[in-house]
Amino acid sequence: MNALEQRMAARILLFEDERATGPESLKVRRQPAADKGGRWEVCGICDGIEPSAFRRIKALLDEGRRKEAWDACLEYVWTDTRSVRSWIGSAAYPATEFFLRDHCFNSGGTNTAKVLQRALNDEGASPALAVDGSVGDATRSALRRRLLHGKERDFLTCLRDRRKAFYLACKQFPEFGRGWLRRTDEARDFALTLC
Structure with a gap:
């Protein structure tokens, strides 16, 4: 490393x-x-x-x-969390990579992929992605196109919002939710320092 x-x-x-x-x-x-x-x-x-x-x-x-x-x-x-780098295709976007790696470590690859797919759909992925937790060619292409588009800070906000929505739907939210939401905000704040 x-x-x-x-x-x-x-x-x-x-x-x-x-x-x-x-x-x-x-x-x-x-x-x-x-x-x-x-x-x-x-x-x-x-x-x-x-x-x-x-x-x-x-x-x-x-x-x-x-x-x-x-x-x-x-x-x-x-x-x-190495799969996240393969989704992005390079180390060129450390802010997005960090944010996704943090969620991947905390909640697993499948859940992170679903958050990513929902965020990409929110950002206008065309065609819309299936939210299936599997990062295939369509998800990778949509992510790479989105990152090339620029405005990574806006994309991080969208990822943050989708990650929060994921946590809000978790059964364990009453027990751990406040910490998860705080971590999500702090992870985005740290990611912004990498843009």
């Missing part, structure tokens, strides 16, 4: 655990009871969803190898 990619991955880790500002503050924490990701996590890397990655990072922390654990977290975030 280059320096910008590390900065983007670190910001996603900070969204997952606002106390994790670097290697020294990295900790294993208990998951909220309502979270379906397992019992324990390190910056959103959970024992129930990604047990091998969690065990590896926990072992590094237990051995006092904090910098290696931090680097492993950064690498995990970047690898876990």
